[in-house]
Amino acid sequence: xxTAARLRLVAPSPERIVALLAFPSVRSAVEAxxxxxxxxxxxxxxxxxxxxxxxxxxxxxxxxxxxxxxxxAYLLAEVASRHDPMTEMAxxxxxxxxxxxxxxxxxxxxxxxxxxxxxxxxxxxxxxxxRTSRCHAAxxxxxxxxxxxxxxxxxxxxxxxxxxxxxxxxxxxxxxxxGVGAGDLAVDERVLxxxxxxxxxxxxxxxxxxxxRPWLHLNRSDAEIATFRGIxxxxxxxxxxxxxxxxxxxxxxxxxxGRGECARRRIVALLGSGSGLIDAxx
Numbered sequence: 001x002x003t004a005a006r007l008r009l010v011a012p013s014p015e016r017i018v019a020l021l022a023f024p025s026v027r028s029a030v031e032a033x034x035x036x037x038x039x040x041x042x043x044x045x046x047x048x049x050x051x052x053x054x055x056x057x058x059x060x061x062x063x064x065x066x067x068x069x070x071x072x073a074y075l076l077a078e079v080a081s082r083h084d085p086m087t088e089m090a091x092x093x094x095x096x097x098x099x100x101x102x103x104x105x106x107x108x109x110x111x112x113x114x115x116x117x118x119x120x121x122x123x124x125x126x127x128x129x130x131r132t133s134r135c136h137a138a139x140x141x142x143x144x145x146x147x148x149x150x151x152x153x154x155x156x157x158x159x160x161x162x163x164x165x166x167x168x169x170x171x172x173x174x175x176x177x178x179g180v181g182a183g184d185l186a187v188d189e190r191v192l193x194x195x196x197x198x199x200x201x202x203x204x205x206x207x208x209x210x211x212x213r214p215w216l217h218l219n220r221s222d223a224e225i226a227t228f229r230g231i232x233x234x235x236x237x238x239x240x241x242x243x244x245x246x247x248x249x250x251x252x253x254x255x256x257x258g259r260g261e262c263a264r265r266r267i268v269a270l271l272g273s274g275s276g277l278i279d280a281x282x
Contacts, residue, residue, distance in 0.1 A: 013044070013080035017089045018111040020103045021096070022071035026050070028098030029073035033168040036077055039092040044080035047118045048073070048173070049165035056163060057120035066117060067101045075168060076118045078111075121165045121176070160187065172204035192218060 023029040033046055051070050058065050079085040086106070093102060105111040159179030166173040177187050192202045196218035202208075208216055216225060 011082060013042070013082055015082065015084050016044070016078060016080045016106075016111060017085050018076065018078045018105045018114045019089060019093060020066055020114045020117065021075045021077065021093070021099050022067055022101040023073045023075070023098050024071065024100055025098075026073045029075055030168070032096045032098055033075055035096055036075070036092055037169060039095060040077070040079055040088060042079045042081040042085055042088065043077065043169070045076070045078040046169035047076040047166070048168035049076075049118055049121060050074070050163075053121050053163045053165050054117055057117055057123075060123070061116075061120055063116065063120075066103050066114065069101065071100055074117075076114060078115075118165065121163060121174075167205070170205070172201075189215070 079089050105114050161178050163176040164173050175191050180187050192215045
């Protein structure tokens, strides 16, 4: 429970460079991510995704791929500074092992184009019936990225596909699974148990919320869970429903943004088909 917060003013960093780096394997990308964290003092973002995810994004959006050849894994690195960071970025890239190709952008439109290949993963999987999204710390173990996909394969789930992407700088991988029924929680169970078994988190930088509550014991002891419940009981009135103000706010936002079917499917996946948000939105 947060009881206090301290704010600090930070000078803006108007000078930015984004680089998309291609690698022959997940291992080489993970090793490069570790090096770039040390080599770039002004590193602002360091994202990770695979060739399968990039192909999905390009297929759904119609965008041309960033490179002529396909590669196993990619890192998207952004440096932000008050001075021109080109020399810093160029030296770091030249010293990074395993890079097969690179695209660098300095102006805002081109930087945005490179970022779309990472940010398009969530949008790209929506038309493919996004079922669930989970985060864990498997990126720190290259083999874990490959084994995550195998946890979602099952003869009875022939349409299931796994899309992995996330935050290489802090070791969090998003696991998006498509082609799975709305009431099928077996995939959730497999992914979260696997992540916890590797010493990872079932939520990473995200909260537990209500969707992951049945698996909280994978990361927390009985004593810790009892403490959480005690704090909640003392701090939140029983008749308070914290989700309702959020649902109303999301409803207003969705009304402003439109009522596309892709957005509707995502809200159904997150909140359930019988949620008040969906009822109000429909």
